[in-house]
Amino acid sequence: MKKTALRRSKILEELESNGQVNVTELSREFDVSEVTIRNDLANLERNKLLVRAHGGAFKTNTIAIHVAERKKTNLDAKRLIGKTAAQLIQEGDSIILDSGTTTFEIAKNLVAFERLSVISNALDIINHLANSENIEVIVPGGYLRKFSMSLVGPLAEKNFKQLHCNKLFLGVDGFKADFGVYTYNMEEAYLNQFMIEVAEEVIVVADSSKFKKIGFAFIAGFNKIHKVITDNGIDEESLKMLQRNNVEVIVAK
Structure with a gap:
């Protein structure tokens, strides 16, 4: 469970830095299956933290708003x-x-x-x-x-x-x-x-x-x-x- 949460946290960090993430690249980076990554993205989307798209996801304003x-x-x-x-x-x-x-x-x-x-x-x-x-x-x-x-x-x-x-x-x-x-x-x-x-x-x-x-x-x-x-x-x-x-x-x- 801790590994899952940490991986999802890292996905959000990458999303914030790059504006989008790719399922295949995330699969390689975290050494998990693409199915696991898709499940991660689905969970994050349910919590309104990103918007899924074909092959990956884009950031949403829920966490992308600057501190100011x-x-x-x-x-x-x-x-x-x-x-x-x-x-x-x-x-x-x-x-x-x-x-x-x-x-x-x-x-x-x-x-x-x-x-x-x-x-x-x-x-x-x-x-x-x-x-x-x-x-x-x-x-x-x-x-x-x-x-x-x-x-x-x-x-x-x-x-x-x-x-x-x-x-x-x-x-x-x-x-x-x-x-x-x-x-x-x-x-x-x-x-x-x-x-x-x-x-x-x-x-x-x-x-x-x-x-x-x-x-x-x-x-x-x-x-x-x-x-x-x-x-x-x-x-x-x-x-x-x-x-x-x-x-x-x-x-x-």
Whole structure:
């Protein structure tokens, strides 16, 4: 299962770089049958991550949107979520801000704090907070994943093991009912798991559109999540599902 997820993650990386992929070439590259590759592409298409065509697939705007453009998507909802999330932070807290457009909105609401430690692997968040005199910014290191402008990999994982924080604000790409939260990239999902282990409280921040999506890289089950902050577009079924799994839901207003 892990090999399958990793292969699909690599397919998406190639798709992002080249704009299209070819079944025969992928079969050779990963040393698997063309049937296996077609199954991979079918799965990714079901999750609206690509568009299949004869002999291969093309990228779709679902993941091909540049970071700057993604920040404009559902911006009003993300701003409300960011403001609401910041209200849960107390003076003297140490927090982790995961990479993502919604967590970036949290960072924009931290200027009033007089004493705060922020750990982040997101370059845009790090740059935004760099000139804040009262905020200690801790960067775990790693190598740059350009699509999300985030630091990932063994170095980041090793450094997170040495840390501890009061609250983790986690961005996700999708939910699976009664199971947990997902993202599109295996390496980011793996790093998120380290973040969860060092946090006293795990708070997922996601606009309501994320409840209609599911990535293929599993981050964590609902037993690891304490709160979800979302907007008032959340559907009743998703709301009840989270409550059924003992997750507190905060609707940003």
